[in-house]
Amino acid sequence: MKKNLVRILSLLIFVASFSACEKEIKIDIPPSKQELVVEASINQLSINFNYVILSTTLDYFNPSLSLAAVRNAEVYITEGDIIGNDTLFDIANRVQFIDYVDTIFPGIYLSADFRGVAEKPYKLEVFLQDGRSITGTTFIPKPKTIDSLNFWFEPNSKDTNVFFYMNWLDGPEQDNYRLTLKKGFFPILSGWGNGTRFYTFDDSQINNQTRPFFNFSPYKYNDTLHIYLATVGRKEFLFWDSFRSAAGNGGPFATPVAVKSNVTGAIGSFTGYGLSQRSVIFRKE
């Protein structure tokens, strides 16, 4: 009994001491310089998935948790051609993106006419009413197809866990990927932020062979999963990789992370996605 008491006391003291405490504090941060932010996304697969979002930075303690939208901008995306070492953009191919849903979601610019094509370059041009502008280019790489997908069930004490394994052929060229998983019935990804899990990786460790993907966090029996596998260019990968670090920054040893933008005149990215999609329902046939 005495032994147990000593054990319990020791454990309690140890656990208590490692249970860090916290309190709310007031911090004075001087006003910052406002900057433009752009999130532009195009792909060859889905028309619903092409958009340009314009906003600005906010002072850190600004009493707003909404998108600081930029309205009334002229937004154009132009498809180009690669001829030899040159990339040419014909103004005849310029498509305007318009903030159709300004009253509900200001700052989101869409186009009903735009169709992305794989292995084509694109140019983004944004002109604001105050004279500022944003420009950038991207390229929609050839998409990769998921070759196989297997899942299995592992019962636990409460219910059944589901794990899946999928692969695709990476190929000899240098490839960069964004992978997004979305759980739920609705199959359309209404913006990349609609995903539930996000991954960014390149092929520095696994190149020119079957590229595997294995999920460590389980799904449940009967879950529906939509998998969006996208190939992206190197500059776009560097942006999203730095974004992953920046968005996940925090904790005792966090260091400031700056995203590696691939546009000029703003923070952000213009990304062309070579997109493929696959859906699966985790249940026995």
Add this chain to the structure above:
Amino acid sequence: MFLKLPNLIVSLASILLVNVSFGQNIIISGYVKDSTNGETLIGATVKNKESTIGTTSNSYGYFSLSVPANTSQIICSYVGFQAKVINIKGAKLNGLQIGLIPENREVKELVISSDRLDKNVRSTEMSRIEISGEKLKSLPVVFGEPDVLKAITLMPGIKSGGEASTGFYVRGGGPDQNLILMDEAVVYNPSHLFGFLSVFNSDAVKGIEVIKGGMPANYGGRLSSILNVSMREGNNQNFKYSGGIGLISSRLTAEGPIVKGKSSFLISGRRTYIDVLARPFIPENLAGNSYYFYDLNFKLNYILGEKDRLFVSGYFGRDILDFKSPTNRAVNFNLGWGNSTATVRWNHVFSPKLFSNTSIMFNRYELFNDFKFGAGGFSVRSGLVDWSLKTDFTWFAREKHMVKYGFNYTFHTFTPGILSGSVGATSINEEINKQYAHEYALYALHEWNVTHRLSLNYGLRAVAFQLVGPYTQQEFDNDTGLPNGNTKVYGTGKTIAFYPRLEPRFNANYLINEVSSIKASYTQTYQFLHLATTSGAQFPLDLWVPSSRLIKPQMARQYAIGYFRNLKENQYETSAEIYYKPMRNQIEFKPGANLFFNQNLENEMVFGEGLSYGLELFLRKKEGKFNGWIGYTWSRTTRQFDELNNGKPYFYRYDRTHDFSLLLSYQINKKWASNFVFVYGTGNATTLPDSRYAYRFGIDPQTGEPLFVFVDRYSDVNSYRLPAYHRADVSFTYLAKQTKKFESSWNFSIYNIYNRANPYFIYFLPDIQTQTVKAYMVYLFPILPSVQWNFKF
């Protein structure tokens, strides 16, 4: 410049030869030791009866004293021991074995006041701190675990990295700029428990010495400081066992003679047992998860003869973290890291005037990480191995001259990362290129008592670093971070980069009167190894990287001047030091740099300059029933990198304008002793975001709500100050039993007695209700009592 070294050595020698005149003096030499256990005593005073000529024993307990031929007696004394008078008329003068008997506490004060050589005022040494192993054990510490690295941060000029860090910062230098030696072997990662505790087991520690400036020429390799931890040799008279049982770990030490009076051994182990204690309380789905560390010290000590001694010592420590996923039992994560060191040292007395030590050292730091899951697994290995040979000679040339010279050679092997594994049918094998380097050092220094008032210690250290093949240097495109296809292959032994450098050192002491002096020093140091870390703390995953074609050696110059004065017949030591320390080729990483498994690590680095200056005040009462110290530092430390903070200088993370520490020790009676610690430091400089933006936009199709994350944006580096750090601790030691055969004591300590919430880190959370972002400060240790039982038999 490199070729000038021989000329300088010749000059040094000629200075000596001019001053040497033989005939009137005799040489007395030997070792000073504790008569009860045979442990040698470092820094014991040996002088003639008139106290006009004296010396101190070196780090092996050896001394050599030149006295007039008519000298009849010498006196040997050491703090905490009875002074001993030795008649030398007709006695053997060389190879003396002076055994001192420990004082009891009642008479200790008398010894100090009457018989101590005033080292603080008279020696050329400045910016140097020594703490005994016994003192370390008595200090109040978190969880009651005595800790070398926590103790030294109570000294002025040495700042702690925080409660959860054993990293320390000396006069504006980074944690990798401290050379940490355990019996001369380099310890690359000195922490257990992710930085909460150091690797040094207090039972095996004889004493520590910190040199934070005025580094003599026999030391080098790091810019800022040397932490020299000496391990105990073991009792060569009787078998003894000692240990301690604390809240999170226990220690056990066994020592004794192999041949009585001639050789001894010491073996000391320590292990945490929180994993064992917690096992019964862990839920079934978390069973198999554990974290623990252990370490083992051993030392063998042979007196081979009057002129030869051999020491073999070693350390082996590991931290092990096992994790099994509660949701997927097939997922198993295992992370381990640790140091291994081995040192063989041979002391040889060529003549009473010439003492030498030759050491062969091995040390390895390794990290291993295994990750297994249903469809495969990975294994990652990284580390660093050193083999070193070092010889030091001390020539007690004559009464006023001492010369030290020697060389040091180290062969480094860096293994940045080996990744192997498989996922399904796909196999993964990748290795970041290993790197090999030779590091050389050759030094000579001359300690010269020019007059009764003026003494000098000057010298030169010539160092060189040679990065060699086999190595394949890949070139990378700066924009994409990808190899551009160009490679350069270096064959075995072929030089990739070579950096020869000279490090002049100078220390001077001018005695104003018998109780006060002015000291000045100049130190130039280079550092060829750099720690790749983006955080303020030192982590097991951090990598040591060598200087290369792109990474130039770090360099520092340090100028210091100080006033030293003793009061009340040397009972009190006081000092005031001012230092100025510019640093070049400092290394930082780009914001968001990827340090893990990166073949192109050099491209993530930026290079700049640093500057530190400050004033350190110190008052110490070393012995007596009531003793302790007060230290205060005012300092400023900045860094300047073209690529960071728009090129403007910014405060170093551990810049601390004010730093105050107080330690009071009081022997209440024969049974009870107490310690009180108070520390105060200006808050760390930190970088906070000044703005934010919404990104990765989406719309929830079911609710129509927008989905995005906020990303923080930073501008000025380290422009915000965390709240000040301060706390008070108290400890009581109760001597429960003391007989000739058995001794036991209890140590009760209360950490942070007034429950100060000291900042660990700040984080931010959006608050939906108020539509604002709120800041929260996390603090680690509230008021924390602990108890430890120590025994010896």
